[in-house]
Amino acid sequence: MELGEFIKRVRLQKGWMVKDLAEKCGLSASQISRIENGHSTEPRLENLRAIARALDVPEEVLLSKTRINDYIHDQEKKENKRKEFDEEIVVDAYEILEMLKPFTKKDQLELVQAIKWMIRGRKLNYRPKD
Secondary structure, three states: OOOOHHHHHOOOOOOOHHHHHHHHHOOHHHHHHHOOOOOOOOOEEEEEEEEHHHOOOOHHHHOOOOOOHHHHHHHHHHEEEHHHHHHHHHHHHHHHHHHHHHHHHHHHHHHHHHHHHHHHHOOOOOOOOO
16 A cells, blocks of 8 residues: 555544644645645655654654655665775774784884875775675
């Protein structure tokens, strides 16, 4: 069942007209009508929350019926990928530190300066793969 169909079904079960739901959630009747009829396929999150409160249904129920849930899932995947990337960088940095140990202090400083120069100059284009 689509989001609009679900909202309409719950609204009708409560015996409400479109304007009744609109008043209870602070939206216009035309906004509710567009959502129910599928003309607003990706309503704003705050509007969905207001509708959920007015209908007395958990937000998650409405979110699961929209692409917002997919968006949230994608954002979580990106965050997890970023964390993996950060962890990989830390491991690489420690490996570099270990590689510098046999060098003299002067050579270590020169190598560190060279690495900083490459990073600042964006000569090093190291990005996680999507």
